[in-house]
Amino acid sequence: DAGVTQSPTHLIKTRGQHVTLRCSPISGHKSVSWYQQVLGQGPQFIFQYYEKEERGRGNFPDRFSARQFPNYSSELNVNALLLGDSALYLCASSPAGDSEAFFGQGTRLTVV
């Protein structure tokens, strides 16, 4: 079975631009969460979606938004990029939003 897949794997953007990151969960998993991991730190929670509904939101500015589609895939959008948004963005899926979450390989975003 395929694991969690994220695209693109790497991305370079300029300050002020917008970016969309994509995630496909493990087949049968209905919950998707997004995390930001800055170098040398643990992942920080951004959003959780379950059955297309937002279930939780972390302490991130409104420039960050997300959505989940009927096929349970998800997009993370970040507007007005800042240098500090440079990080590894991780998507995790779980069967029903429980804590046994499985992560994808991440999208490494560099803002210049």
Next chain:
Amino acid sequence: QKEVEQDPGPLSVPEGAIVSLNCTYSNSAFQYFMWYRQYSRKGPELLMYTYSSGNKEDGRFTAQVDKSSKYISLFIRDSQPSDSATYLCAMSYSSASKIIFGSGTRLSIRP
């Protein structure tokens, strides 16, 4: 004070040694405890997932949770060079809530 504290290391041990990794936390409401392994430039891989206090063993890995001390541990027996990675402890309040991670411990196993 961070909710979850983890020594960043680096920790270097010889092949075959027993490795002990630890985390402390401040909020007694945490109920679910996890350990993830993360290789360089990869996503975290779930190693152990436990609920409440007690021990759980899976092959060379043993996870321990002591809720009275707000302390969790991961033991790796017969460590191998392939175990060299960053180990992240993580926990959550309920089965459906966000996961809160420690900052990770870098582990290196010397051949």
